[in-house]
Amino acid sequence: MSQTERRLFGTDGIRGVANRAPMDASTALRLGQAAGRFFNRGSHRHRVVIGKDTRLSGYMLEPALTAGFVGAGMDVVLVGPLPTPAIAMLTRSLRADLGVMISASHNPFEDNGIKLFGPDGLKLSDNEEAEIEALMAGDLSAQLVPPARLGRASRLEDAPGRYIEAVKASFPKGLSLAGMRIVVDCAHGAAYKVAPTVLWELGAEVVPVGVAPDGFNINRECGSTAPSRMAELVRERRADLGIALDGDADRLVLADENGQILDGDQILALVARSWAAQGRLRGGAVVATVMSNLGLERFLEGAGLKLLRTKVGDRYVSERMREDGCNIGGEQSGHMILADFGTTGDGLVAALQVLAVLAESGRPASAVCRPFEPLPQRLVNVRYAGASPLQDPAVADAIAAAEARLGSRGRVLIRPSGTEPVIRVMAEAEEEALVEDTVMGLSALIRARAAAGPLPPRAAVPASTTTAAAIEVK
Template sequence: MDKQPQRRLFGTDGIRGTANKAPMTAEMALKLGQAAGLLFTRGNHRHRVIIGKDTRLSGYMLEPALTAGFISAGMNVTLAGPLPTPAIAMLTRSLRLDLGVVISASHNPFEDNGIKLFGPDGAKLSDETEAEIEALMAEDLSDRMALPERLGRAARLVDAAGRYVEAAKFSLPRGLRLDGLRIVLDCAHGAAYKVAPAALFELGAEVIPLGVTPDGFNINREAGSTAPKALCEAVLEHHADIGIALDGDADRVILADERGEIIDGDQILGLIARDMAEACNLRGGGIVATVMSNLGLERFLGEMGLSLTRTKVGDRYVAETMRAQGFNLGGEQSGHVILSDFATTGDGLVAALQVLSVLVRSSKRASEACRVFAPLPQLLRNVRYHGTSPLGLAHIQTSIETAAQRLAGTGRVLIRPSGTEPMIRVMAEGENQGLIEEIVDGLCAEIAAAAVQAAE
């Protein structure tokens, strides 16, 4: 059996790092454009790629470097400017392009940046394809670049934002409007700062915007889905019906009800699943979520005769499973919600619109409509380490197995390495809060001690 190429640059969601430091440099972006351009040059037509970005200052560095790489590989480049990740995925497919690229580090602070790639079908690339790109990046590609007469061109897509707004609005039932709804919308000073308020306004809502004045530095700073305090406060201050918080690239969403209390991705998935099932629109007999989703969601679905298929963490793994097994709803507790009838990747705006649709049709308050199950106590803590991960040590594995046995039938233990940094994530959930805390505290202490010993 041939050995599969290894991924070193690509993590769970593209390439990510501190801007202008390896690997997130202009040189890397140039090589990535050349390698991906070569790999996706298939056939004799003029090949095309679209590049979108969020509002980080470093996007001005990475965008031209990627553009140069693709042009040198013979690809025409379409520049979309700041747009949500799902918008670029949608445009890649609808414009029949060969490749889509998003320059974003999602919910990370402005110092970081990242690059995500989408294939012609609008789906994130597989691990195998990313490994092929990495292998090409390690080669000398100078003799494989386009001849002078075959170089690509670059142009801007002036109606990119409008195309996405219309596509998002189309996800609502025909004729449904949001008139009378007062909505606080936090765009995290990120990629959706124009399109999300526009879509809600055009549908009739009264929009109270937050996080819509990006300056290159303030993306996700005390704003958006990972810092919803300002959203909750604004909902109460303005007596809003609901609050919507997107992250920097708007592929995830967290909500706040009219009382200013958070509604996470699991509740959103449960609500949409029930609504789709009642309308006979849910395919696959259930939904897809990751190992992090709460057991309460799984039990709620089970009571309706629906299944919960779990994947490893990462919305692209959710999407891959959905495509392979015929599901049309999936997502993550963090707020990635994939509705494959309308999008190929997580789309915070489209997911929020489905919740708003339920509110309008049911005439219920968000606090009543959006809390569909009682979550089991769940505790997640992180343990940093230096050098080799301590998870492979025999006594650590024994401790993990012992902890899982203590929760057998009433909960579960999940220990996993972070896909983006040297960190072990320790999670347990179950019916007994005290026992959950005891187990997580004990495992974190053991893993931390083992990490110190391994580093000495």
């Protein structure tokens, strides 16, 4: 099965509605069998680490995956609810062959997902996922091990403590959070215990919110996708900083002492400037996706640094960081990959880098955490059914017209979501009215073409041009 023929894996593992294919127990069982077969190489005892967030459906998927891996001859180490970066870290520190995180990240509790990490703690490549998917589509019964070679399952009781100590080690020695009041919203998710503990042990006065998961309330009106309550608490409690994590704590947004929200672009700029001043920034660049604001690019250029853009997805950011020798990368949505401390996005580690700048400077967050003024930007999601409306020639013509209209003043990005049937329509420019007009016009056309059904694409415009890279307009 080639990369383009993948059906189960999207931009961040497998995701869907819980207890419905592909996010059901039978698929999870086959995934465990296939991934176990794929990584069951060599004569050593094979091991897989499985973590999860706090969704009710985790209780269904975790044992199904465990059964699949055990049947493939792999020992399973269960760690319970922990952030995604903790699973990547434990996979490496335990010398496991594979790490699995059961989470749908920022999605509501009805959804769930499965992310896979290789022995190096990195997310699997497109080709590796395609190979596992091909195994799932075949006859797995002949690939299962005999009874004497079945794996075993055990629980690692000190897993949270191991992650807590690793995160604390990312904070500069000699600094303390003493005297700081910090609001931390854990989205009733995977970090509901470890995040407040880390901040408290580093000396902060902690105001926790979103730390009472019940299986249903993950990301519900809280966390990084709904940070208004966190920002309100920052103002009410006169806190120095607010931190909002998502359900699996691999991304964050912040709020300064006035409750002003700060997205991933601002965090990237702040950490890059700090590390460059300390001589710690590698590669002379920051890696981000096509979604990052032009304001970030201009800010970095003014500091003598480059912005290297990738497709949307922290996996692609991580790959580009390794290719170019960079140690800072991330997404506007709040995924922050700091290669000095981990292999995947870690919201808590990123927050500590910001807090280190505040502790060293003694200045309020409002004076430090907004290094640049972003250009007006607007994003609209257009849901569709059936074939992608991006194959319609009328849509391509409209994008070309938008390109001509914006010229050098901005850009347009139209891309399909990697996890749901949605077209994301984004524009940014120096004039807010121009952004609004561009986005609303394009999204209306795409919505209309989706309802009518796309026309056959022109012979000169193959279907492959619907990739994000091909239809980005600068």
